[in-house]
Amino acid sequence: MKFNVRNLTESDYKTLVEWWDWWPGWVAPPKTFLPETGLMVTKDDKNIAACYYYLTNSRAAFVEWIISNPQYRDKDRKEALATLIMVAEEVLKIQGVVHVMTMSRHPSLLKIHEELGWIIDPKPSHEIIKNL
Numbered sequence: 160m161k162f163n164v165r166n167l168t169e170s171d172y173k174t175l176v177e178w179w180d181w182w183p184g185w186v187a188p189p190k191t192f193l194p195e196t197g198l199m200v201t202k203d204d205k206n207i208a209a210c211y212y213y214l215t216n217s218r219a220a221f222v223e224w225i226i227s228n229p230q231y232r233d234k235d236r237k238e239a240l241a242t243l244i245m246v247a248e249e250v251l252k253i254q255g256v257v258h259v260m261t262m263s264r265h266p267s268l269l270k271i272h273e274e275l276g277w278i279i280d281p282k283p284s285h286e287i288i289k290n291l
Contacts, residue, residue: 167197
């Protein structure tokens with residue numbers, strides 16, 4: 160059996176916070192920062208990886224907060240992440256999106272994106288956030 164991909168549910172947030180808390184250097188975003196749209200990759204009822212996607216009033220979208228289950232160590236972990244990104248691309252394409260963007264500094268995620276045809280800007284950017 161390969162992977163299943165489903166929409167994120169309200170109850171997934173608690174699981175994702177546990178994952179973010181486990182990974183060094185990650186801070187869980189507050190729920191108010193996240194859109195209602197996201198995806199979860201599963202296999203044999205195990206949650207493997209998730210992302211959120213932000214729709215805009217243009218034909219562009221953002222895929223963000225890609226996170227994986229730190230306890231999932233099967234050899235197909237990279238494939239699960241690639242599946243997540245590819246399904247997000249398909250979901251967005253169906254909705255009329257023609258440009259998709261993400262931010263990452265994790266070398267493995269950068270490599271997966273590059274292998275999937277994403278353009279990686281060689282100059283690092285910074286996330287700039289202000290709480291109002």
